[in-house]
Amino acid sequence: MPPALKALLAQLAGCVIAATLVRSAPLGAGIWPLVAVQAISAAAIGTVLRSARWWLPIHLGFVPLLVLAGRLDVAPGWYLAAFGLLLAVYWTSFRTQVPLYPTNRATVAAVAGLLPPGRRSRLLDLGSGTGSLLRPLARLRPDCSFRGIEAAPGPWLMSRLWTRNPPNVRFERGDFFSSSWSGCDIIYAFLSPVPMADVWAKARRELHDGLLISNSFPVPGEPPERIVEVPDARATVLYVYRFALAAPPAE
Structure with missing residues (x-):
């Protein structure tokens, strides 16, 4: 239910x-x-x-x-305004069970350390929020390309307004499960335990060899290739998985 x-x-x-x-x-x-x-x-x-x-x-x-x-x-209009603000920020969180989780600076540095040096990586941020991960990453690694997908209109608009049009990052509004992930070799997810099995399945269906970096929430039933402990106040843990394109079923 x-x-x-x-x-x-x-x-x-x-x-x-x-x-x-x-x-x-x-x-x-x-x-x-x-x-x-x-x-x-x-x-x-x-x-x-x-x-x-x-x-x-x-x-x-x-x-x-x-x-x-x-x-x-209190005038009724204030309640309507508060509802509109919450709707713009959280949108379909009641259905997806994925609230707004900003990525802190220490985690940004840890993710930057996971990007292969000297190689043009293409990272996709699932539920990119206000761009708290991609905006600093785009400055740290101008040689890489970054793409964020966010469903809620409020955070998506803030990410667009706060990003001064660097050529290596773009933000899209939509459902990341309905969008194609092709062309990326690193997936970053700071979601919740609920969608992680589906995230893993879609990554293996659509992408060739690459990495899935999950902030705080492991993929159920899949041992990570690496666990990175971030030295921040919330003791953030990054679960790093290597995925490959799933083989077609045998006839």
Whole structure:
């Protein structure tokens, strides 16, 4: 079941449980006992549905924050503006389960160290965000070419505005699974555990010998060729895999 559908079902079930209890048993004066029952019930249903752990605080806080927001003297247009901003930044994260993860400077240096010296490498950044990886890499390695694909319009626009048109980097807006990866020999991914198996399969289908560099999230069931520990505050780990074009099935 998609995570967003699980969340919707949990919230609706919490509302049903709270409405049932308020009719059959006294919950105390005011709206907050009812809100508490709904929040706790939604969190419990989400746990039963095996939602990721980070959904728990969302379920606990969703309806209470709605009630508080409704009691604030804020013009509706501000809520619409906040929703539009979040939509522009996170776009389809609820479906892809890939949030916005900027790449820090220490990781940029580590990735630069993985690029073969003296060879024109072609690196593709899956979900390039604001260009936090490709913009400094393009300056460090002007002999290489870099391409980023980002679905969310906000980060993609920022990457275009902040990049002063170097000839060796370009940013595209779209779904990186729907785009062709041909012509690249290094794939960089800072995504989440969810899409890594599909990323590995697509790289092996479309590309010849090259590298997949995954920031923080290993490919399930595949031993990395190399693990690079980045000396930063979050103890970043880069999993480096070598891929080759998958052989066609035997007839």
